[in-house]
Amino acid sequence: MPAPLKVAILGCGVVGTQVARRLTEHADELASRVGTPLELVGIAVRDVAQPREGVTGTPLADLLTQDAESLVAGADVVVELMGGIEPARSLILRAIEGGASVVTANKALLAQDGPTLYAAADAAGVDLYFEAAVAGAIPIVRPVRESLAGDQVQRVLGIVNGTTNYVLDRMATDGLELEQAVKEAQTLGYAEADPTADVEGHDAAAKAAILASLAFHTRVALDDVACEGISAVTADDVAWAQRTGHTIKLLAIAERNAHDGVTGIQVRVHPALVPSDHPLAGVRGAFNAVFVEAEAAGELMFYGRGAGGAPTSSAVLGDLVSVARHRVLGGRGPVESSYAALPVLPALAARTRFQVRLAVEDRPGVLAQVAAALAEHGVSIEAVRQVAYPVPAGDGDALALLLITTHAAQESALAATVTALTDLDAVREVVSVLRVEGA
Numbered sequence: 001m002p003a004p005l006k007v008a009i010l011g012c013g014v015v016g017t018q019v020a021r022r023l024t025e026h027a028d029e030l031a032s033r034v035g036t037p038l039e040l041v042g043i044a045v046r047d048v049a050q051p052r053e054g055v056t057g058t059p060l061a062d063l064l065t066q067d068a069e070s071l072v073a074g075a076d077v078v079v080e081l082m083g084g085i086e087p088a089r090s091l092i093l094r095a096i097e098g099g100a101s102v103v104t105a106n107k108a109l110l111a112q113d114g115p116t117l118y119a120a121a122d123a124a125g126v127d128l129y130f131e132a133a134v135a136g137a138i139p140i141v142r143p144v145r146e147s148l149a150g151d152q153v154q155r156v157l158g159i160v161n162g163t164t165n166y167v168l169d170r171m172a173t174d175g176l177e178l179e180q181a182v183k184e185a186q187t188l189g190y191a192e193a194d195p196t197a198d199v200e201g202h203d204a205a206a207k208a209a210i211l212a213s214l215a216f217h218t219r220v221a222l223d224d225v226a227c228e229g230i231s232a233v234t235a236d237d238v239a240w241a242q243r244t245g246h247t248i249k250l251l252a253i254a255e256r257n258a259h260d261g262v263t264g265i266q267v268r269v270h271p272a273l274v275p276s277d278h279p280l281a282g283v284r285g286a287f288n289a290v291f292v293e294a295e296a297a298g299e300l301m302f303y304g305r306g307a308g309g310a311p312t313s314s315a316v317l318g319d320l321v322s323v324a325r326h327r328v329l330g331g332r333g334p335v336e337s338s339y340a341a342l343p344v345l346p347a348l349a350a351r352t353r354f355q356v357r358l359a360v361e362d363r364p365g366v367l368a369q370v371a372a373a374l375a376e377h378g379v380s381i382e383a384v385r386q387v388a389y390p391v392p393a394g395d396g397d398a399l400a401l402l403l404i405t406t407h408a409a410q411e412s413a414l415a416a417t418v419t420a421l422t423d424l425d426a427v428r429e430v431v432s433v434l435r436v437e438g439a
């Protein structure tokens with residue numbers, strides 16, 4: 001049997017603890033799958049004295065170190081689970097330059113500086129695996145990166161952030177306020193170190209950039225992703241979604257499109273109304289689901305736990321076994337060294353259906369004015385519903401709520417329409433504008 005492989009883990013938080021625990025508990029099985037033992041040589045943390053559930057008082061505590069650099073220097077495989085950009089980036093590069101294979105769950109780093117890391121791994125002839133960086137336990141990176149490498153992906157659409165899905169679900173089913181639901185998600189280990197990354201859509205945008213780069217063989221950076229989180233989603237929006245047969249979900253969408261005669265890709269993250277009978281509406285709690293549409297394969301759906309220490313450790317350990325096998329048997333995983341030159345199209349060119357809620361004066365002619373404002377910008381109405389609206393105190397005018405669903409319209413046209421509607425005297429308030437997907 002070949003010599004044991006020295007494994008260094010950087011980070012002993014929600015995910016790192018689970019990986020370290022499973023690596024030691026299942027050492028014999030993993031050794032037989034790899035063809036040699038995986039020897040955990042150290043776990044880097046900021047503070048070795050901090051009490052850690054599942055670590056303190058166990059043999060794992062003896063492996064904790066604050067000297068990440070020395071740990072990386074002696075390792076065959078480095079598993080980066082500290083998160084953030086630095087020192088994760090420098091430590092990964094040092095590991096690669098020293099000939100170690102790397103497994104990481106760090107989507108923020110990959111979305112910001114993936115090509116530098118891919119190029120370094122390619123030059124050093126080592127593996128860089130990152131299944132856990134997108135959608136937790138769900139195998140999605142490998143299918144897109146390898147299984148679909150011979151197909152033409154047209155669209156990737158899904159829920160890729162467990163925290164926001166948990167929060168929206170708790171708001172819809174239990175009437176929780178956003179802040180309270182975010183706190184629960186933090187306690188459950190779903191949220192990022194700074195949960196703003198989840199709530200504002202940045203975590204989903206990073207995952208969308210990674211998936212789009214792999215699916216379309218095109219360099220998509222974080223800044224290429226049009227991103228809107230859920231911080232503006234109100235309890236009222238959630239209740240109205242339910243009344244109209246929808247569920248609000250934070251979606252990540254990457255699609256091949258044509259705009260002004262140019263074929264390229266569009267990548268966006270935003271909350272959207274999904275019909276309640278659509279499979280995505282049934283994705284509850286911190287679960288994720290991703291649909292991939294490819295020319296030959298047709299529609300594929302991937303579903304599972306998208307966040308949390310144990311589910312994520314499954315993806316990390318799967319990668320660890322793969323890169324370890326390569327070190328034992330020879331060979332390497334896929335490299336991301338060459339990209340097609342598909343342009344990333346402007347987000348404002350994307351076409352979506354919208355649901356607009358307007359508080360308007362309840363008198364003849366108002367609907368015609370509203371319809372004219374939409375028509376002026378080329379936005380066509382699919383359906384309108386009018387319901388009574390509570391009259392604000394001290395205001396004698398009767399108000400109505402117009403619920404307008406549009407046919408697919410360009411984002412830029414809708415933005416111009418909203419400005420025009422705001423300027424109409426009869427419109428008291430544009431209460432909300434939400435995209436509609438999956439109908």
Ligand SMILES: NC(=O)C1=CN([C@@H]2O[C@H](COP(=O)(O)OP(=O)(O)OC[C@H]3O[C@@H](n4cnc5c(N)ncnc54)[C@H](OP(=O)(O)O)[C@@H]3O)[C@@H](O)[C@H]2O)C=CC1
Nearest residue numbers: 011012013014015045046047081082083105106307308312
């Ligand atoms: N939580 C989840 O559900 C998922 C997380 N991920 C990703 O996995 C990674 C880890 O996430 P998670 O486990 O939740 O994060 P945590 O915040 O729970 O843990 C981070 C760990 O990294 C250590 N660390 C941070 N900075 C340093 C540093 N400069 N030097 C040494 N150690 C450091 C921390 O040390 P100390 O304990 O001493 O503070 C801590 O042990 C992130 O990239 C995250 O995006 C991916 C999928 C799901």
Ligand SMILES: N[C@@H](CC=O)C(=O)O
Nearest residue numbers: 161162163191192307
């Ligand atoms: N914070 C992330 C963790 C997994 O990637 C999420 O909630 O999805």
